Amino acid sequence: MTPTTAETTHAVKLTDRINRIEPSATMAVVAEADKLRSQGVDVVDFGAGEPHFATPQHIKDAAIAAIQGNFTKYTAVAGTAELRDAIVQRHAGDFGSGYRREEVIASTGGKHALFSHIRLPVANVVPDGIVEENRLLRHDGHLFPQRS
Numbered sequence: 191m192t193p194t195t196a197e198t199t200h201a202v203k204l205t206d207r208i209n210r211i212e213p214s215a216t217m218a219v220v221a222e223a224d225k226l227r228s229q230g231v232d233v234v235d236f237g238a239g240e241p242h243f244a245t246p247q248h249i250k251d252a253a254i255a256a257i258q259g260n261f262t263k264y265t266a267v268a269g270t271a272e273l274r275d276a277i278v279q280r281h282a283g284d285f286g287s288g289y290r291r292e293e294v295i296a297s298t299g300g301k302h303a304l305f306s307h308i309r310l311p312v313a314n315v316v317p318d319g320i321v322e323e324n325r326l327l328r329h330d331g332h333l334f335p336q337r338s
Contacts, residue, residue: 216301239299269296 219237227233256262268274274294281287297303 267295269294 216237216239220235223233223235223237227235269277271291273296274291277294277296278289278291281289295303
């Protein structure tokens with residue numbers, strides 16, 4: 191006789207906001223461009239908004255130096271103080287702005303910053319200024335309400 195294991199399945203209730211998330215339109219465009227490229231089609235891909243040039247050598251060197259220096263642990267969610275200071279200095283130099291470190295958050299991209307810091311923190315509660323509706327206009331983002 192073969193022993194059996196009783197499986198227990200627990201239903202997980204996710205927030206309404208999470209249940210409305212659809213596959214990324216950006217990644218669908220990237221996948222289609224990759225598919226066409228693999229078929230020999232010359233593709234200009236505007237999907238992910240990545241630069242059309244290789245990573246500059248000084249950035250590669252800095253990344254390698256960070257790894258070799260064991261700078262490989264998680265950092266503050268908003269970015270390290272040094273990174274945020276560098277962003278403040280660069281923005282001030284480029285645009286004459288006067289931001290302070292406390293006003294800067296570094297993220298992996300614009301969609302991530304908006305979605306993570308505005309939409310997700312509180313289940314089913316919408317911050318002032320954000321219009322919550324049941325469907326969203328898919329212009330490669332999750333935050334553009336579509337009006338009927």
